[in-house]
Each structure stands twice: as C-alpha cells, then as structure tokens.
Amino acid sequence: MQPIEAQRKIDPFIVFFVIISTQIGVGILGFQQLLAKSAGYDSWISVIIAGVATHIVMFMIYKMLNEEDAGLASIHERVFGKWLGKLFNLLFAGYFLLGLLTVTRTYIELVQVWMFPGLSVFLFTFFFFLLVFYIVSGGFRVISGLSFFSVVLPIYLLIVFLFVIPYTDFYNFFPIYEHSTKEILQASRDLTLITLGYETLLVFYPFIQNGQRSKKWAHFGLLFTTIVYLYSTILSFAYFSEEQLQETIWPTLSMLKIVQFPFIERLEYIGVVNWNIIIIPNVCIYLWCASRLFKQTVKIKQRKSAIGVLCIFLFITPQLETRIQVDKLNDYFSNVGFVINYLYIPLLFILLFIVKKVKKK
Template sequence: MFGTGVLSLPERLSSLGYSQALMPILFGVIASISLWPMIWICSKYHAKNLFEINEEILGKSLGKCINAFIVIQLILLATAKVSNYVQLIQSTALQEQTTSIPLILVLLLVLYIVNGGIKNVARFCIMAFFITIPMVYFLKWSINKGDISHVFPLFNHSWNDFFVAFDQGFNTVFGYEVILIFFPYIINKQKAFKHALIGIWISVSLFFLTTLVSVMYFSEWQLSNVQYSVLHLFKAGGFSFVERIDIFGITLWVFLVLSSVSGYIWASMKGVNSIISKRKSSHVYIIATTIFVILTLPLSHENLERAFIVSYRIGYGLLLWPIILIALHFIKKSRWNHE
C-alpha cells in the first residue's frame, strides 16, 4: 500500500549514505516473515477478522480494549498518509494557500471509495496501481545521468546508522497488515499468502529501484537534505509538452494515497463496528471527521510528525501481535484438550 513514504524514502535512509540501496530488500524479507503468522492465525478463524479473533481468544472485554487500541492506531496511520500528501501539495504546488480544500477533497474521495465496501476499495487499489506504474519510466533520465559507482561499497556504515535508517524507513512498507482485517473476504484463502507475498515484493522492487536510482543520481548531502527527493528524479528530464513534470507526478500519486488511506479507514470502520457491536455506515464519517479535526488543529508540523513517529513505532506491535495470538491460541487449545 503505497503512500507518500517512498517519495521521501532516500531522505529517511540517508543516515546510511550511499549504502542505503539494499535496505528495501531487507524490509521485504522482514515483511514476508511477519506476513506468515498473520495468514496462519486468520486461516484458523476463516470467517473472522482480527477484531473478532481478539474477542474470541481474549474474551469480549479485553478483546474490545485491544480492538480500540488497534482502531486508534489505524486512524493515526491513515492520518499520517493524508497529512504527508497535503504537506507535499503545499510545499510544491500551493505554497501560498492553505491546505483545507485539498484535505477536504481527499477525505471526500476516500469516503466515496470506502462507502462502496471492500470490493470497491480493492478495485480502486488495482486501478491505482496500473495508472501510476508508468511513472517508473520517468526514472530513466536519472539513471542516464547517475553514477553506478556510488552504490559501492555496500556496507559502509555503523550499526547505529543502520538502526536509525531502519526505524525511519521500515514504516514505508506498512499496509500489508490490513490483511488481518480483510482476510475473511478473500475468495481463495489457500493462495492468500502467495498473492500477498507477490504484492509485497512488487512494492519492495519499486522501493529498491527508487533508492538505487537516488543513490546513483544524488550526492550524499542531497540524500540527507532534499525533501521529497524522488520528485527531483522525475525532473532530471522531462517532456516538451509538460512544464513541471513533478506536479504531474504529484497528481498521479493521489491515486496511491487514496488507495492506502481507503484501506486503513475501511479497516478502522470494521473495528468501530466490532467495538460497538453495530454495523453503521455513519462510523466512516466519524472517522473521516476525526482525521480532519486532527489535521486542522493548531499544531505545528513538528508536533504532528512526532505523534506520527510514535504511531509508526507502535505499528511494529501490530505486526508482532499475530505471534502473540498464535501463542494464546495454542494455550487455549491445550486447555480444551485437558478438559
């Protein structure tokens, strides 16, 4: 689930300098390993999503408390993606204007997508992928002007630099954990792991290509200091009929942002339905309003970023949560066998 994270991924990994090129591969390996427990626990409860599994294993009271925590986390992740895209628009295209109108338009489009249900969200994600994948072509100018020697040596960094880059960069691959919520809607569940892996590695391949080209094209100072550096890769060349190709890229990127935000909001809506034990379409409007209020509060960009960084770090817990559920599942199963 792409957002705007990949646009600033070279900057997030800049503590590694030119050694950052292989980091997306490591992210892909970790994502693949953490995907297996998600699929396993979901396969044991075919017709139930994560929220229902929590209540089944932990009991209703504790399960609902955990679910409320997960819903807050999902809303914060969606808010971070919307915030990053709106900030991107303001810093590149609408520098003299407020972001209220773009924010409202993005949320209205998300509401339209989510109200169509999970099938509509899935269709939009597929459409967004095929609309935006041609942007890879824009990297050819940077490749031609880049220097492949920047890539070597591969491991010229300290462990501290590595952990800083990992902490700031791994959240770029977040999104696959939503399979914990939409797993019951998958028709061919036996192939869910295979298909999810394919999706992860398509994304990782694009992340790898982006970081590799960035390392080839930019200096180490530029990797650390140029904001949304991937847009500058697009500007390395251009078409005679497009004045600012970076604006063209931002316009197409909204499809990726909408697809990822729609997935998070749909998942958080299912969580609210589970907590309240009622299915209401109004819940999605409450979630969208919450996001709007958070982003229009008189908070500085730095304070918002700190809150989002905390939510990213808490997000690691959501990736590890299925492992805890598997352990509790076996404990509960062994008790049933003894009885």
Template sequence: MGKQVKESLTVSPYLLWTLIHGTQMGSTLLIFQSRIINGAEMDSLFSFAAVGLSLHLIIAMMFYLLSHSTEGDIISLHNQLFGKWVGSLMTFVFYGYILLFIVNELRPYIEVIHVWVFPYTPLWSLSILFLLVASYIVSGGLRVITGICFFCVIIPSLLIPSLYFPLKQAHWTNFLPLFNHNAHQFAESAYHSLTTMLGVEFLLLLYPFIKNQEKSKKWAHIAVAHSTLIPLIIAFVSFSYFNIQELQHTIWPTLILSKIIRFPFLERFDYIYIFIWFFVIISACCVGLWGAIRILKKTIGIKSRPSLWITGGLVFVIMLPMKNPMMIEKLDSVLTLSGWILLYGYIPLLCAWMSLRRWFANKKSMHNEN
C-alpha cells in the same frame, strides 16, 4: 479455516495483491530515501530489502492466526483470546492505529500539494476535500475500493520508466565504499524502512472478504514482494543521482527526480507526477477508512454510514493541529514505532499464544479420550 462473509461481498484471491499493495504504496514513497539513509547511508538498500523479506514471515503468521480465528479477522481473534471486554479494548487500540495510518497518508501529501501547487489554499480545505473523495469511494463498498487500488498497482509501475532520465546522470561512485557500516547502523536504517511498507496489517481485516482463502496466500506474498521491489528501484536511482549530503537536505527526493524530466511539449512533469500520485494516496486512505468502519460496526454496532462520518471526523480533527513539517515528522515517528510493535512484537506474541492454546486443547482432548 476462518469464516467467510457472504459471497456477494467477497473479492477474488488475486485481488488481495491490489488491496495490500495499494495500502502499502503511499505518501512515504515520495520522501523515504532521506529517512532510510539515517544509519547505514547508501548501504541502507540492504536494510530495506531485509525488512521486505521479513514481512513475508509476518504475512505467514497472520494467515496462521486468521485461519484459526472464529470469524477470520482480528476483531473475533481478540475476543477469542482475551474475552469480550479486553478483546474490544485491544481492537480499539488497533482502530487508533488505523486513524494514525490514514493521517500519515493524507497529511504529507497535502503538504506536497500546498507547497508545490496551491500555496495559498488553506490546509483544512484540502483536508476536507480529500476526505470527502475518500468517503465517497468507501461508501461504495470493498469492491469499489478494490477497483481504485488497481490504479495503485498500475501507476507506480508506469512511472518506473521515467527514472531513466535521472539514471542517465548517475554517479556510481555514490555507492562506494560498500558494506562499511556496523550492525547497529544497518538496524537503524531498517527501523526507518518499515514506514514505507506499512499496510500489510490490513490483511487482519480483509481476510473474511477473500474467496478461496487458501489460494490468496501467494497473492499476499506477491503484493509484499511488489511493494518491496518498487521502492528499492526508486531508492537505487535516487542514491545514484544524489550523494549522501544532498539526500540529507532533500525533503522530497522522488519529486526532485521528476523535476529533471523535460519534454518539448511538457515543461513541468513534476506536476503530473504529483496529481497522478493522488490515486496512490487515496487507495491507502480508502482501505484504512474501510477497516476503521468495519471495527466500529462489529465492536459497537454502529452502522456503516455513521461510522464513516465518525472516522472521517476524527481524522480531520487529528490533522488540524499539524500545521508544520515538524508535526508531520513526529507523526511519522509515532507510526513507525507503532508499526514495529504491531508487526514484530504483537503479531508474533499472538501466534505464540494461539499455538499454546491449541497445544493445551489438543493435549486435553487426548487426555479425555484416554
């Protein structure tokens, strides 16, 4: 079993659902439809569902690794498998990945705010504002972050009923013909689907902070299922409303769907949608910042507050040159590739290595007994 930290710092097993789901839901949920159609087009729903199902296997691998780690996280796991120096280097690579993850959550949302609401506000000032809010929340510790992530579970689910309005104008022929794409096209859509569900990898840092770690497994799987179901519903409604040509030229399909909602007392529902989504974005950023702080604290020994400002400063520096949508697209491409390498390459390799080490250790112990 992986080691658990002091009980006063831990959270209940069911709250792992909110932490993982809160990290998976983010800015990509506003734009993912126009990306996953690259390849299988309207059939990309099946590719997306396949990626969601495969993440359950990745979750099982993570639990296997963490249960045999000396301190129950990827930091100690790296030191255990690679030694102190190489292990620390691998951990810092993961730290760099977390920085990209945070930037990929903040920068696209800041672009939405800048284009839709405050077009004359400098991007750097919005970046500082969001980073300060996230830093303030993170300074309260993991339990405060967990409370914020709870909003991320509630808010996207409450917005699902608003999809009834575009569904009234659905064109069901958009889905026809079904299954008219080859395996390569389905694989291409699956590749672009992963960005929407990134966030499960933070289990590698959260595990020691969960009470009754064995009982937390089902909640991690529930989180992944929840994070798969909500985008599938949104994508289904989007595909029924937009045809393939419209989706290819729509930057924020989810926001466009919110624009058609009209009430006698409310004209711009999309503004409410945008500002409510702030809670969703900030949840993922807070978990990312917390994970980065944890790495600096355990690897270098820097205290939490300086680690927070160092990480926040690095995120701000990375965002500064991203002044156009093309840079945001490149960032998303880099993170997508990194996510595939981490989840479907690195994690299985670590599992294989851990299994071999345990097999040789058991064989050696049996030989010594004889």
C-alpha cells in the same frame, strides 16, 4: 458473526493490488533521507532486510487466519476473551485511524510545498474526505477495484525515473558494507513507515474468496513493493550524494525535476497529482478497517462510524500546521506501527497457538 455474501468478496489475486496500494503511499517520496542518515550507500541492504521482515510477519498473519478462518476480531476474542478482545479491537481501530490521519496530512503538505503554498488545509481535507467517504460507502469491492487502478495507472512513473540514469554514478555503492550491522539494521527500522499497511489483511481477510488461495498473491504484493523501494533507493543514491540526500526532503520528486518533454515542462507536478490516485485507496482501506472493527466491537454501522471519524479529522487535520508537527506525526505512526507489526503480531501468533493447544488438552 454473520457470514459474508459471495458477491461482496474479492478474487484472491486482487489481494496483490490491495497489498501494494496499502504499502506504497507518500512515504516513498522521502524515505531516502532517513536511509542516508542511518546507513548511507549500504541502505539497499536495509531495504532487502525490511522486505524479508514483512514476509515473515505475513506468514504469521496467514497462519493465524487459517486457524480461525475469520478476521482479527475473532482472533482477539479467542486469545483474550470477549471483553479484553474488544479492547484490543478498539486499539487496532485507533491505529488504523492514526494511519489515515498521517497519510492524509502528509499528502496535503506535499501539495502545499510543491504546488499551492497558500492551499486551505480545511477545504482540501473537506473535499478529499467527501471522495473517501463516497468510495468507502461502496464497500470493500469498490476499494479493491480502486486499488487495482492505483497500481496500474501510475506504473509509467517507474519508467520515467530511468531518465536520471545518465546523471547517476553507481560506483557510489562501492565498497559494499562500509557501515556496521547495527547501522544497517537501524536503517531497516527507519523503513517501518513505508512498509506499513499490509496488516490490514487481518481485517479484510473474510472478504476474500477462498482466503488461503490469496496467500501467494499477498507475498507477491510484498515482493513487488520491496522491488519498487529497492529500485527507488538505488536510483536515488546513484543520483544524489549521501550529503545531498540528508538535506533533501522529497528525493523521489526532486529526481523528476530533470525529466522534460516537449509538451510537459514540470513533470513533478504531474507526479504530485498522480500521487492522489495512489494514496486514496490507502486512506480508504484504513478508514474501512477501522469502521469495520467498530461495527464488530460496539455494533455501530460502518457508514455512521466513518462519517463520525471523518468529521472529527476534518477539524484535527488543519491543526497540524508546521513541518515539525507533520514529522512528529509520521514518527509516532512509525513507532506504533513497529510495535504492532514486529512485536504485537508475533506475540499474538504465539498466544493463539498456546490457547489452541491448551483447549485441545
């Protein structure tokens, strides 16, 4: 595998922004509905449990990367051999492409529901993918720079949500632990969709200068997203009743409806537009990781594979027309992501260390 030039690598602290940009996407706009159905006002406990789980998996990821000092493709080859390792690389690439499709179509649905009901999905997808391809063509440094802005620019939204506090009732959370442990854990499982993305580190790790120095920044990124989701959960459950949340598809945006300024009447429109800045790095990282794995596995140039993928998805995306289809797509990605992050990665972690000990003997 050819060494990566220093000018193509990113500083370790940038990983903080990349991790956040992979985790915070369209899922934060509606995850409260799932929590309300599973654990109700005890959902804040589920958010903390889900956050701790991501730190455990991240610890395993860095342990594996430290052993190989390379990315996912090298780990697969070390554990499974050349040909079986390539098969697993392609399965991971498919997983990242599923993430790309899920995020893209869910955001388009958001735009349709809140702003333009008659929006042409094909045309929107075409221009959106043009922008995505332009960014991905610039390389991982460009994507990581965009990740920085996707975190910094919309940060004001966290302050705007404080305007709902006069209409909240924090006594809703008492008494604590009214739901069973099983229900709370189920709610944590339901949060899988919004915590996915950090596993892309397995692919872009070789593009980090002094990769092990980025470990603390990756964990800080996970901590930041956990705090953001906890913040959103507490405000949502204090503002809405449990029954309202079960019927509200986009609780986060619905809270913006009550916020008004003399110069802005519909702040939720600004929120929908700003979310484009947030999800673009998300989509770009998924596409970059998939095309990177294609390059390492079947020797296709990243630009060519990116073009091919986007052309295929340009025609697949408009076929997902109904809310039910988009929901099923999200559920499928969540289920696959759960298997990848909480079953496959721990298994790969164990297998790598077994192989290492066997080879030493």
